[in-house]
Amino acid sequence: MKLLFKNIKELIQVRDKNIAFVSGKEMKTLPTIKNAFLIVENGLICDYGLMKDCPKGHFSETIDAAGKMILPSWCDSHTHIVYAGNRESEFVDRINGLTYEEIANNGGGILNSAKKLQKTSEDDLYQQSEVRLEEIIQLGTGAVEIKSGYGLTENAELKMLRVIKRLKENYPIPIKATFLGAHAIPNEFKNDKNGYLDLLIKKTLPKIAKENLADFIDVFCEKGYFSVDDTNRILEAGQQFDLQGKIHVNQFNALGGVKIGVENKALSVDHLEVMDTDDIEVLKNTKTMPVALPSCSYFLGIPYTPARKMIDSGLPLALATDYNPGSTPSGNMNFVLATACIKMKMTPAEAINAATINGAYAMNLENEVGSITKGKLANLILTKPINSYGFIPYSFGNHQIEKVFLKGKEVQK
Ligand SMILES: N=CN[C@@H](CCC(=O)O)C(=O)O
Numbered sequence: 001m002k003l004l005f006k007n008i009k010e011l012i013q014v015r016d017k018n019i020a021f022v023s024g025k026e027m028k029t030l031p032t033i034k035n036a037f038l039i040v041e042n043g044l045i046c047d048y049g050l051m052k053d054c055p056k057g058h059f060s061e062t063i064d065a066a067g068k069m070i071l072p073s074w075c076d077s078h079t080h081i082v083y084a085g086n087r088e089s090e091f092v093d094r095i096n097g098l099t100y101e102e103i104a105n106n107g108g109g110i111l112n113s114a115k116k117l118q119k120t121s122e123d124d125l126y127q128q129s130e131v132r133l134e135e136i137i138q139l140g141t142g143a144v145e146i147k148s149g150y151g152l153t154e155n156a157e158l159k160m161l162r163v164i165k166r167l168k169e170n171y172p173i174p175i176k177a178t179f180l181g182a183h184a185i186p187n188e189f190k191n192d193k194n195g196y197l198d199l200l201i202k203k204t205l206p207k208i209a210k211e212n213l214a215d216f217i218d219v220f221c222e223k224g225y226f227s228v229d230d231t232n233r234i235l236e237a238g239q240q241f242d243l244q245g246k247i248h249v250n251q252f253n254a255l256g257g258v259k260i261g262v263e264n265k266a267l268s269v270d271h272l273e274v275m276d277t278d279d280i281e282v283l284k285n286t287k288t289m290p291v292a293l294p295s296c297s298y299f300l301g302i303p304y305t306p307a308r309k310m311i312d313s314g315l316p317l318a319l320a321t322d323y324n325p326g327s328t329p330s331g332n333m334n335f336v337l338a339t340a341c342i343k344m345k346m347t348p349a350e351a352i353n354a355a356t357i358n359g360a361y362a363m364n365l366e367n368e369v370g371s372i373t374k375g376k377l378a379n380l381i382l383t384k385p386i387n388s389y390g391f392i393p394y395s396f397g398n399h400q401i402e403k404v405f406l407k408g409k410e411v412q413k
């Protein structure tokens with residue numbers, strides 16, 4: 001099966017040599033080839049270059065991409081798309097001025113989602129979740145991380161992770177699973193947080209490892225949820241089972257979660273809406289990827305991650321949706337890029353780097369997706385006719401996707 005894309009107006013994010021991620025000034029550079037060809041064989045990128053150098057030969061399919069652009073699919077490294085029902089009921093409370101914390105104290109929030117999920121069968125949860133997975137694939141996402149964390153009991157957390165495993169088995173898109181049992185303290189343990197952490201670490205984590213249900217471990221390091229010491233405990237426990245950390249930190253308060261994440265060699269520290277100077281310093285020259293979630297800031301009306309200051313300090317940055325029923329009921333990476341440019345003053349080149357190669361790195365997938373590189377999966381976005389890739393974030397609220405391809409196969413709408 002050899003597929004040729006010809007007359008591509010511009011082939012975006014071309015990396016002849018694979019890289020892990022881009023940081024600081026490098027983020028402003030987005031390598032492209034104008035008037036290009038791209039050849040896909042057996043689902044992998046096998047050749048590309050200038051049209052004048054396009055090899056002759058027989059192709060099972062030829063797609064004329066005149067006037068259009070091709071870029072690697074979005075790599076969404078932070079989602080909670082496995083959940084039951086939704087939390088629309090909290091939407092009006094939020095409009096009426098209740099804060100995230102007040103809604104949670106009124107019995108809403110994460111515990112509200114957990115109550116619904118505990119009562120939902122695995123099959124029903126799978127069916128609700130696959131609808132969201134198919135929705136984000138159509139929006140250009142070609143690799144995704146999915147977290148547990150709406151179960152908050154051993155059985156319900158295992159149920160979530162088994163649904164993620166089934167999605168991995170049934171869809172042609174790299175999916176990474178993250179155990180987020182430490183997302184909130186369930187009512188049964190409201191006066192015994194350590195007892196809940198003991199349950200997660202001593203009982204649930206070994207079962208997850210035995211069934212190979214998780215790639216990463218996460219914890220919500222925040223006032224009213226889990227402390228820096230709890231975060232350290234969870235990350236150390238994860239290391240016993242080769243689970244690297246990808247942690248929720250600095251969403252509402254800078255408690256020191258970034259530092260503890262770096263000390264535990266977390267793969268990513270996510271949210272970062274509140275960043276102090278120490279947080280930026282401690283991230284410099286490390287392999288921990290900062291991840292910003294601008295559509296969460298948009299929906300909650302909280303500050304945006306200081307991306308401009310972080311990138312200008314030399315840090316890398318990835319962008320993700322945080323798709324979840326409470327703080328970000330949207331999986332639209334195109335909106336994330338637009339909001340990153342409009343609200344966080346990232347350039348289109350920086351935003352595309354953050355949503356492709358850096359997002360892939362934040363899932364340990366930088367050798368499989370995230371750039372046009374020989375041997376990587378042909379998970380691709382074919383745009384509508386556009387004049388520049390800057391039009392993608394410029395046309396906010398819309399997207400410029402004509403077709404999506406996973407392993408070189410067009411995904412039918
Ligand atoms: N902040 C913690 N966890 C999720 C939201 C959880 C929820 O409100 O359902 C987040 O990343 O925003």
Ligand SMILES: [Zn+2]
Pocket residue numbers: 078079080248322324
């Ligand atoms: Zn999240």
